[in-house]
Amino acid sequence: MAEIRVEYKAEVDEKLDAAVAAARSHASTDRTRGVLVTRHDFDHFSVALSPDVPFGLIYELDRARSI
Template structure:
C-alpha cells in the first residue's frame, strides 16, 4: 500500500492506556490532514502488539480508515 511520506506517525507503547492515547492522537491528526487535503484515507498498520503506524494513504478512499496487519 502506498502512503504519503509527509504524514506517517510511528507508535510504540509499553502499556495499553499509552497505546490507546497515542493511536487516538495520531488518527485525529491524520483526520485533520485528510480533511484539509481531501484526497486520501487513513491507514493504521499493526506491526506488533505494541507497534503501529498511522499514515495517509492513496490506496484508502478519502473519508475511510483502514486497519492493516503487517
Template sequence: METLTEHNLSITVVVTDRERLDNQLDAAVRAIRERSTGERRRGILVTRYAANEFKVALSDSVPFGMTHENHSW
C-alpha cells in the same frame, strides 16, 4: 516508555503500556486527519507491526473519510 515519531503525513506509535495504546492511536489518527482534510482524496491506514508498534498514515488505497487497519505481522 512510549514513542511518537512523525514523518510528513505518517506517525509511528510505540508503547509499552496497553492503557496508553488506545489514547496514542486515537491522537495519531486525529492528527493525520486534521492535516489531510484540505486534500480530500486519501484515507487513513493504521498498520500494526507488532503488539506495541503501529504506523498511522495517509494512503491512496483508502477512500477519503475512511480509516482502515492492516496487520503486517
C-alpha cells in the same frame, strides 16, 4: 506518518486516537486520501495517509498476526 511505540496496553488507544485525529485533519486539506493504521508488532503501530484508502475512511492493517 506517525510511528507509535507503547510499553503498556493502556497507552494504545490514547496514542492511536491522537495520531488518527492529526492524520484526519491533514487529510481534510486535499480530500484524496484516507487513514491507514498499521500494527507492525504488539507494541509498534503507524498511522499514515494513504491513496489506497478512500477519503473519510480509516482502514486497519494487522501485520503482527503474520509474524
